[in-house]
Amino acid sequence: MVYILATTISTYLISRIISNIQIKQADYFKNNKGTIDKEDLKKYKANMKSQQKRWMATCLLINFGILAVLKYTDFSISNINFVIHLFNPEREFSYLNLAIPLGISFYTFQSMGYLIDIYREKYSYEKNIFKFGLFISYFPQLIQGPISRFDDLKKTMFEEHSYNQRSISLGFQRVLWGFFKKLVIADRLLVAVKTIVGSPDEYTGVYVLLGMLFYGIELYTDFSGGIDITIGISEMLGINLKENFNRPFFSKSIAEYWRRWHITLGTWFKDYMFYPISISKPVLKLAKKSRERFGNSFGKRVPVYISTIVIWFTTGIWHGAAWNFAVWGLLNAVIILASHECTPLYTRFHTKFHVEHTFSFRLFQVARTFWLMAFLRTFDLYRGVGTTFKMYGSVFGDFNVSELFNGGLLNLGLSVADYIIIVLSVTVLVTVSLLQRSGGVRERLMKKPVAVRYCTNFVLFLSILIFGAYGVGYNASQFIYSQF
Amino acid sequence: MKKKIIINLAVFLIIIVILALVQNLLMPKYMSSIFEGNLVEEYYNNEKDNDVIFIGDCEVYSNISPITLWENYGITSFIRGSAEQLIWQSYYLLEETLTYEKPEVVVFNVLSMKSSEPHKEAFNRLTLDRMKLSKSKIGAINASMLEDEEFITYLFPILRYHSRWNELTGEDFKYLLSKEKKSHNGFLMRSDVKPVSYVPEGKKLPDYRFSENCYNYLDRITKLCKDNNIKLILMKAPSVYPYWYEEWDQQMVEYAKENDLTYINFLDYVDEIGIDHNTDTYDGGLHLNLAGAEKLTKYFGEILSKNFNLEDRRADENLKKIWNKKIDFYNDMKQHQQEELEEYGYLKSYGAVKPEEGK
Numbered sequence: 047m048v049y050i051l052a053t054t055i056s057t058y059l060i061s062r063i064i065s066n067i068q069i070k071q072a073d074y075f076k077n078n079k080g081t082i083d084k085e086d087l088k089k090y091k092a093n094m095k096s097q098q099k100r101w102m103a104t105c106l107l108i109n110f111g112i113l114a115v116l117k118y119t120d121f122s123i124s125n126i127n128f129v130i131h132l133f134n135p136e137r138e139f140s141y142l143n144l145a146i147p148l149g150i151s152f153y154t155f156q157s158m159g160y161l162i163d164i165y166r167e168k169y170s171y172e173k174n175i176f177k178f179g180l181f182i183s184y185f186p187q188l189i190q191g192p193i194s195r196f197d198d199l200k201k202t203m204f205e206e207h208s209y210n211q212r213s214i215s216l217g218f219q220r221v222l223w224g225f226f227k228k229l230v231i232a233d234r235l236l237v238a239v240k241t242i243v244g245s246p247d248e249y250t251g252v253y254v255l256l257g258m259l260f261y262g263i264e265l266y267t268d269f270s271g272g273i274d275i276t277i278g279i280s281e282m283l284g285i286n287l288k289e290n291f292n293r294p295f296f297s298k299s300i301a302e303y304w305r306r307w308h309i310t311l312g313t314w315f316k317d318y319m320f321y322p323i324s325i326s327k328p329v330l331k332l333a334k335k336s337r338e339r340f341g342n343s344f345g346k347r348v349p350v351y352i353s354t355i356v357i358w359f360t361t362g363i364w365h366g367a368a369w370n371f372a373v374w375g376l377l378n379a380v381i382i383l384a385s386h387e388c389t390p391l392y393t394r395f396h397t398k399f400h401v402e403h404t405f406s407f408r409l410f411q412v413a414r415t416f417w418l419m420a421f422l423r424t425f426d427l428y429r430g431v432g433t434t435f436k437m438y439g440s441v442f443g444d445f446n447v448s449e450l451f452n453g454g455l456l457n458l459g460l461s462v463a464d465y466i467i468i469v470l471s472v473t474v475l476v477t478v479s480l481l482q483r484s485g486g487v488r489e490r491l492m493k494k495p496v497a498v499r500y501c502t503n504f505v506l507f508l509s510i511l512i513f514g515a516y517g518v519g520y521n522a523s524q525f526i527y528s529q530f
Numbered sequence: 531m532k533k534k535i536i537i538n539l540a541v542f543l544i545i546i547v548i549l550a551l552v553q554n555l556l557m558p559k560y561m562s563s564i565f566e567g568n569l570v571e572e573y574y575n576n577e578k579d580n581d582v583i584f585i586g587d588c589e590v591y592s593n594i595s596p597i598t599l600w601e602n603y604g605i606t607s608f609i610r611g612s613a614e615q616l617i618w619q620s621y622y623l624l625e626e627t628l629t630y631e632k633p634e635v636v637v638f639n640v641l642s643m644k645s646s647e648p649h650k651e652a653f654n655r656l657t658l659d660r661m662k663l664s665k666s667k668i669g670a671i672n673a674s675m676l677e678d679e680e681f682i683t684y685l686f687p688i689l690r691y692h693s694r695w696n697e698l699t700g701e702d703f704k705y706l707l708s709k710e711k712k713s714h715n716g717f718l719m720r721s722d723v724k725p726v727s728y729v730p731e732g733k734k735l736p737d738y739r740f741s742e743n744c745y746n747y748l749d750r751i752t753k754l755c756k757d758n759n760i761k762l763i764l765m766k767a768p769s770v771y772p773y774w775y776e777e778w779d780q781q782m783v784e785y786a787k788e789n790d791l792t793y794i795n796f797l798d799y800v801d802e803i804g805i806d807h808n809t810d811t812y813d814g815g816l817h818l819n820l821a822g823a824e825k826l827t828k829y830f831g832e833i834l835s836k837n838f839n840l841e842d843r844r845a846d847e848n849l850k851k852i853w854n855k856k857i858d859f860y861n862d863m864k865q866h867q868q869e870e871l872e873e874y875g876y877l878k879s880y881g882a883v884k885p886e887e888g889k
Contacts, residue, residue: 463696500541508552512692517683 121367217281224274229514586639589767604842609716646741732773
């Protein structure tokens with residue numbers, strides 16, 4: 047509570063100061079139009095910009111500072127201890143075990159996005175601190191996003207809302223769909239994922255692949271299910287939030303996958319980190335020098351490479367203060383850059399073989415992206431760089447599919463009935479995703495007779511109630527992304 | 531507009547009915563085992579004109595036979611017992627019972643005074659799941675829940691039993707709408723015999739004093755009876771174990787004296803009652819079997835009719851009609867159990883009678 051209050055107050059006050067400087071500057075220009083020479087104007091403008099920059103830097107420092115201290119202190123201590131142990135195994139710093147406030151990564155990014163937008167004069171600052179506080183602390187999205195922009199949320203959040211039966215129905219359906227994904231699929235798969243990950247020495251080879259497959263589906267249904275609930279609740283309240291997913295498992299490349307998965311985080315990094323880093327003075331200077339020294343082709347790549355590596359490293363540690371997340375982030379950067387470098391090769395291949403638009407090739411691309419991402423996600427799954435590489439090794443050295451069907455599948459904490467439920471519900475999920483390609487399923491459902499709508503909602507509700515993996519026997523976890 | 535309201539109301543009702551059916555389908559039926567799960571529920575279908583209400587744990591529903599009490603003394607009674615019934619559950623069951631009827635006498639078996647905390651969810655479920663929704667049920671749930679249990683799962687048991695969907699058997703569908711009667715006014719009949727071979731000595735306890743919590747509920751039971759002008763009897767059944775310590779007995783003697791109540795420890799009258807530990811128990815002394823229960827009931831009935839002036843109502847034609855049916859059901863089950871014992875040497879179905887007789 048204290049932290050979110052600190053972020054709200056500091057961001058509100060500093061964005062107000064920055065806005066006032068901007069107003070003062072505009073007034074100055076207006077009042078001195080034609081009477082002041084160009085040089086003085088430039089000087090004045092630079093002075094004003096520098097003041098704004100200083101305030102913005104202060105606010106960024108305070109808020110990212112809070113985030114860094116709370117989230118990364120113990121991670122830093124563990125790294126320092128690792129180095130100290132090399133020289134003296136007896137000595138080490140003790141850990142602080144600081145409590146991390148709920149959704150700190152989400153509200154910090156959201157408020158800092160707002161601050162940067164104010165600095166960039168994208169829109170004017172919110173005068174009412176309570177409205178601004180609501181934007182930062184809007185509970186449904188505080189837990190795991192989406193990371194909203196003020197200009198998107200402002201209108202829908204603060205406008206007068208009248209009772210809207212349609213919005214309530216649509217929102218309720220979305221909430222049900224979210225719970226279906228979370229409770230019927232994600233939390234059921236969680237049991238098997240935990241078993242596989244819990245005994246890495248026992249579950250090697252084909253089980254690692256199974257773990258990757260299950261974790262991919264679990265993570266997607268857990269996270270997107272949570273987002274569905276958030277968006278659904280908001281819709282019922284008349285607030286429209288940005289979509290955070292766009293059927294990412296249908297992506298044909300990793301770059302595309304990241305445009306369709308956790309969209310609001312991706313666009314945040316793109317708008318507030320990738321572009322500013324790419325066009326920052328030091329990077330442009332380095333690019334210029336590289337061009338002079340290594341040629342044009344190399345030099346023009348420098349800003350893209352630096353920005354990509356920096357944002358993916360940051361994305362990695364945003365997900366968790368551990369090296370496995372950092373390696374995961376960097377490997378994403380490597381694959382995206384490698385894929386970018388190979389584009390001419392792909393183009394030549396497509397021109398020669400004309401397979402680009404065939405169904406089987408697209409299916410291959412989708413499967414390739416899914417498994418590539420599943421391999422990367424293994425760092426998150428096993429939460430250790432060493433273990434992950436060991437598990438990779440076992441996939442190639444200790445692979446026996448028949449193990450699964452000789453009772454192995456039933457040793458993972460799931461019964462035959464559970465597998466049937468998983469297969470059926472994933473089939474429903476894929477079908478709905480395919481239908482979504484030609485428009486919203488809920489909107490189409492709204493056009494159907496009331497009886498069909500009621501029945502669909504009720505069947506969904508009953509499925510959750512009966513087949514949901516909750517209560518005694520299940521240790522229903524909280525949403526995975528709420529810990530980030 | 532009116533039409534729309536009616537349609538919405540109809541849809542709402544249909545949804546509620548379907549949900550209730552699904553919930554009932556998923557809840558355990560206790561028709562072929564763990565008959566204790568039916569005891570609390572069977573009271574609701576019974577006529578509410580009882581002279582005596584028994585409350586307590588297995589020491590009442592195994593050891594007292596209301597049919598014997600009627601046949602020998604014309605006393606109507608019902609046992610609101612359940613497995614491992616805790617004293618606060620006894621209190622709330624009594625409170626609920628008093629909303630239906632006002633008996634002359636309430637008998638509370640004091641063994642549960644030894645349990646100051648709930649121990650197992652399974653026992654809570656046997657007592658609370660089928661209790662009708664009331665203020666008493668809410669009180670019983672709140673008093674009984676273990677730390678990791680959730681209140682809402684008692685109000686909507688589907689939230690607890692939903693994962694039984696893959697364990698459903700023919701029994702769940704067969705008894706979806708109506709169940710067979712398994713008890714005789716709350717008495718669970720067992721005709722088999724397992725003699726007492728060994729009576730374990732009670733281990734030394736660090737503290738023999740019953741907990742404040744138990745005393746608090748015992749006070750509430752006493753007050754509830756006094757407020758309703760009901761005579762309260764405290765009893766300890768003649769089960770040889772769990773061990774009933776002298777120190778515990780003394781506390782009950784003192785409590786009864788202080789509150790002007792009758793306390794009968796039947797362990798002191800085993801010979802007088804005529805209980806033979808070789809023939810009158812089905813589990814080595816933990817519970818009495820049918821023969822033992824009938825002996826104890828006859829002995830207790832004498833006390834009830836003489837000392838508590840309970841009228842012999844066997845001349846009442848209406849009651850006679852009702853109780854004759856109960857006697858038939860009782861005798862049928864007794865016979866079935868005998869047949870099973872002769873055929874198999876043990877109770878296979880615990881004398882389950884044909885459905886039409888059991889309803």
